[in-house]
Amino acid sequence: MILPPLVINVRVYEADKTDFHLWLPLFLLWPLLLVILALVLVVTLLVDFVSFISGNRYRHFTLLVLNSLLLLAAVRGTHAHVNKPNTLVDVDIY
Amino acid sequence: MTEDRKRILGLLAEGKITADEADSLLDALGSSAGEPSPASASRTADWPKGPSATGAPKFMYVKITGKDTVDVKVPLGLLRAGLKLTSLIPPQAMDQINDSMGEHGMSFDFNNLKPEDIEELISSLREMEVNIDTNEGDNVRVFCA
Numbered sequence: 001m002i003l004p005p006l007v008i009n010v011r012v013y014e015a016d017k018t019d020f021h022l023w024l025p026l027f028l029l030w031p032l033l034l035v036i037l038a039l040v041l042v043v044t045l046l047v048d049f050v051s052f053i054s055g056n057r058y059r060h061f062t063l064l065v066l067n068s069l070l071l072l073a074a075v076r077g078t079h080a081h082v083n084k085p086n087t088l089v090d091v092d093i094y
Numbered sequence: 095m096t097e098d099r100k101r102i103l104g105l106l107a108e109g110k111i112t113a114d115e116a117d118s119l120l121d122a123l124g125s126s127a128g129e130p131s132p133a134s135a136s137r138t139a140d141w142p143k144g145p146s147a148t149g150a151p152k153f154m155y156v157k158i159t160g161k162d163t164v165d166v167k168v169p170l171g172l173l174r175a176g177l178k179l180t181s182l183i184p185p186q187a188m189d190q191i192n193d194s195m196g197e198h199g200m201s202f203d204f205n206n207l208k209p210e211d212i213e214e215l216i217s218s219l220r221e222m223e224v225n226i227d228t229n230e231g232d233n234v235r236v237f238c239a
Contacts, residue, residue: 003167009141055163057185058184058185060182060184063182064179064183064184066180067175067178067179067182068176068179070178070179071176071179073174073175074169074171074172074174074175074176075169075172076232077153077167077169077171078167078168078169078172079137079166079167080140080164080165080166080167081138081163081164081165081166081167082162082163082164083162083163083164084161084163085161085162086226090137092137
């Protein structure tokens with residue numbers, strides 16, 4: 001089962017300048033996204049059906065939306081750590 | 095060993111500074127030279143040191159060590175999902191993408207990519223390893239595991 005990203009953790013630290021820390025709980029946004037997705041899927045299914053009836057060769061808008069979500073889910077597990085003198089950047093997507 | 099380290103140890107050998115002073119100077123040198131913080135080092139402790147010998151790779155790793163330390167881990171599922179998505183892009187948009195890529199010197203037609211090619215491509219990445227040593231003493235490694 002492919003799980004979407006649940007939390008994004010970003011930290012940017014520059015000595016004596018910046019100490020930015022963001023912990024974003026994405027799992028709180030997923031219910032909202034599900035509602036939007038349901039509405040979008042209704043529209044894409046309708047468009048695909050009309051394309052099918054009218055004989056249009058391209059009728060993959062629903063698959064396009066679903067695969068875009070898969071692409072979003074695949075971001076989970078990305079980590080980037082940069083450690084320079086006096087600078088630290090951490091990006092973690094869990 | 096860097097020149098600064100040699101100088102500090104030289105001062106210690108000459109008796110101009112004490113062992114404690116040398117220790118604190120070396121510590122300061124280490125932290126300013128971009129050594130990974132303990133937290134950062136522990137995060138990457140379980141990362142593989144090289145390409146995996148068997149099985150399909152799951153992540154692409156980019157590791158830069160030297161003056162700066164960079165550790166990047168990217169899921170190969172992202173590549174898989176991205177390439178699958180390209181097969182669903184409307185033909186008109188795909189033609190525009192191919193034209194734009196061609197203008198930038200990348201004559202590559204995504205329409206020719208089939209799902210089995212994607213799996214073969216990702217499987218082949220297991221054998222890929224880039225290892226670069228720069229004149230500045232940095233080491234860049236890219237591999238999949």
